[in-house]
Amino acid sequence: DVKVTQSSRYLVKRTGEKVFLECVQDMDHENMFWYRQDPGLGLRLIYFSYDVKMKEKGDIPEGYSVSREKKERFSLILESASTNQTSMYLCASNESTDTQYFGPGTRLTVL
Amino acid sequence: GESVGLHLPTLSVQEGDNSIINCAYSNSASDYFIWYKQESGKGPQFIIDIRSNMDKRQGQRVTVLLNKTVKHLSLQIAATQPGDSAVYFCAESEDNQAGTALIFGKGTTLSVSS
Numbered sequence A: 001d002v003k004v005t006q007s008s009r010y011l012v013k014r015t016g017e018k019v020f021l022e023c024v025q026d027m028d029h030e031n032m033f034w035y036r037q038d039p040g041l042g043l044r045l046i047y048f049s050y051d052v053k054m055k056e057k058g059d060i061p062e063g064y065s066v067s068r069e070k071k072e073r074f075s076l077i078l079e080s081a082s083t084n085q086t087s088m089y090l091c092a093s094n095e096s097t098d099t100q101y102f103g104p105g106t107r108l109t110v111l
Numbered sequence B: 001g002e003s004v005g006l007h008l009p010t011l012s013v014q015e016g017d018n019s020i021i022n023c024a025y026s027n028s029a030s031d032y033f034i035w036y037k038q039e040s041g042k043g044p045q046f047i048i049d050i051r052s053n054m055d056k057r058q059g060q061r062v063t064v065l066l067n068k069t070v071k072h073l074s075l076q077i078a079a080t081q082p083g084d085s086a087v088y089f090c091a092e093s094e095d096n097q098a099g100t101a102l103i104f105g106k107g108t109t110l111s112v113s114s
Helices: none
Strands: A004-006 A010-013 A021-023 A030-036 A042-049 A064-070 A074-076 A087-094 A105-111 B003-007 B010-014 B019-025 B032-038 B045-049 B056-058 B062-067 B072-077 B085-092 B106-113
Touching: A004 A074, A004 A087, A010 A021, A021 A030, A021 A087, A021 A105, A030 A064, A030 A074, A042 A064, A042 A074, A074 A087, B010 B019, B019 B085, B019 B106, B032 B062, B032 B072, B045 B056, B045 B062, B045 B072
Parallel strands: A010 A105, B010 B106
Antiparallel strands: A004 A021, A021 A074, A030 A042, A030 A087, A064 A074, A087 A105, B003 B019, B019 B072, B032 B045, B032 B085, B056 B062, B062 B072, B085 B106
């Protein structure tokens, strides 16, 4: 079975802090994705990566950056966390254009 | 722009009934569709997918129907159980673009009562 793991299930940070969200997949997938999920807005794509050291902006990249130094790991970085970044963050991966498999999510609260 | 939406935000059914969850999409170039189930506090879980060269696909207790003429997708759950209670999302993408992210609908919350 595909396994996508995220470093934290719950995270509480203060405004202005730098936040790292880590995602690891064990299926040697080419592509990895970061979404945020908010009530009434559904899932929105922040960034995705189709190869090591490659990244593409999604629909809402502002305030975020990403890093993919190894194929299995995709990190989402909030350079200076703000309260409007309080959300559920979901990581996903897939091979080519196949189904995306999701991690369990990280619920981030920024105070 | 393109978007994927669901007709109803909530659906309530009795245990044992069949459930039908609908989804409309607007991008006629989309050729790959997925249904996900998301339980409270968890990430979306793959249920079933279908490509545009098919109009029906069956899994265990689930069936996905695709009507490309009216750009409509549905998920049918047979003999719905309390464990089926969750939010269901449809998603679509164009297969010919590697690494293309999915476009998700807003979700339908299915509530199953005993």
